Amino acid sequence: MSAAPQKSSLTVGEVIAEHDYHLTRDTLVRYAGASGDFNPIHYRDDVATSVGLEGVLAHGMLTMGLAVQPVVDWLGGDSGKVLDYQVRFTRPVLVDADAGADVHVVAKVGLLDDDGARIDLTVSFNGETVLGKAQVRVALA
Amino acid sequence: MPVNAELAGRSYPASPPYLVGREKVREFARAVFATSPLNLDPDAARAAGYPDVVAPPTFAVVVQEHTLAQLLGDPDAGIDFARVVHGDQRFTFTRPIVAGDELTATLTVASVKSLGGHSMVTAESAIVDAAGAHVVTAISTLVVRGDE
Numbered sequence: 001m002s003a004a005p006q007k008s009s010l011t012v013g014e015v016i017a018e019h020d021y022h023l024t025r026d027t028l029v030r031y032a033g034a035s036g037d038f039n040p041i042h043y044r045d046d047v048a049t050s051v052g053l054e055g056v057l058a059h060g061m062l063t064m065g066l067a068v069q070p071v072v073d074w075l076g077g078d079s080g081k082v083l084d085y086q087v088r089f090t091r092p093v094l095v096d097a098d099a100g101a102d103v104h105v106v107a108k109v110g111l112l113d114d115d116g117a118r119i120d121l122t123v124s125f126n127g128e129t130v131l132g133k134a135q136v137r138v139a140l141a
Numbered sequence: 142m143p144v145n146a147e148l149a150g151r152s153y154p155a156s157p158p159y160l161v162g163r164e165k166v167r168e169f170a171r172a173v174f175a176t177s178p179l180n181l182d183p184d185a186a187r188a189a190g191y192p193d194v195v196a197p198p199t200f201a202v203v204v205q206e207h208t209l210a211q212l213l214g215d216p217d218a219g220i221d222f223a224r225v226v227h228g229d230q231r232f233t234f235t236r237p238i239v240a241g242d243e244l245t246a247t248l249t250v251a252s253v254k255s256l257g258g259h260s261m262v263t264a265e266s267a268i269v270d271a272a273g274a275h276v277v278t279a280i281s282t283l284v285v286r287g288d289e
Contacts (some may be wrong), residue, residue: 021174034165034172035203060227065173065199072197077177078189079237081200086231086280133229 003075007116010109017070017107023058023093024100030062031062045097058093058101063130067105067123071136074107081139083115088132093125101125107136117141137139144260144285145175145219152249153215156207158271163240165203166196173197186239193240201232201268207278208248208266220262220285228261228282235275243271251280258287 028042039061039126040047048056055077064087068079075081095101110120121134163183170180178185186194213222217225238244251263266279 010287027172031172034169038208061199061230062173062203064196064230067172069176072175072177077179079175079177079180079195079198080191082234082237083232084233085198086229088229089227
């Protein structure tokens with residue numbers, strides 16, 4: 001675990017972290033249990049298709065939850081340095097029963113200010129972004 | 142059944158206390174691919190100045206969930222759960238949640254807006270510890286689809 005970065009060493013637009021996540025149906029069941037969100041569209045194809053979806057989707061809150069992890073690691077593992085975190089859910093992440101789904105996260109410095117920095121996340125699946133205005137405010141010295 | 146336009150400003154009673162368990166934090170951390178020792182190992186968390194393992198940022202949703210259930214279960218709110226889509230989500234922290242916290246949450250409807258036949262309901266759940274001190278506010282915007 002590395003020490004937290006110094007604000008003075010950062011420049012706006014710089015990529016500070018990047019990570020790939022492979023989701024499977026197991027991932028979704030695990031998140032359902034951990035979070036208490038047992039909506040069956042996240043583990044049953046028949047229910048998902050009956051409400052007009054293409055298939056089983058990842059929980060939006062799972063995508064939000066994993067997308068911040070590269071930033072937490074960059075902060076030296078201290079999630080207590082996260083002051084504010086927001087996202088907009090713009091596209092679903094379809095998780096195929098066999099192939100799963102690959103989600104790519106890129107974290108860039110969006111803004112530097114008195115408190116620290118705003119880190120902007122680009123979170124994509126199948127070449128399209130799935131979260132909008134995904135921003136993490138972090139405390140940095 | 143339209144969303145009650147007079148919902149804005151309404152608050153619900155504080156949720157029953159939620160005791161944050163160490164194993165629950167670890168379980169949640171693994172579920173969101175968190176690998177930091179601060180999320181998993183009490184000694185590492187203490188070495189970093191926390192009383193016990195630190196919950197990942199989005200863990201607050203577990204506590205917020207109880208307040209959203211109050212809102213969605215309120216017949217007078219007029220929110221048809223089958224038509225609800227999660228539009229956006231925000232967490233604003235005073236401090237991170239740690240194992241051992243006893244948290245209660247109070248939901249207030251911040252706004253109700255109409256947009257192209259849909260309703261956008263923004264609900265803010267203020268989460269406080271056993272001493273009443275603010276920990277985090279969880280803000281959700283729910284998009285309630287209109288009749289098609």
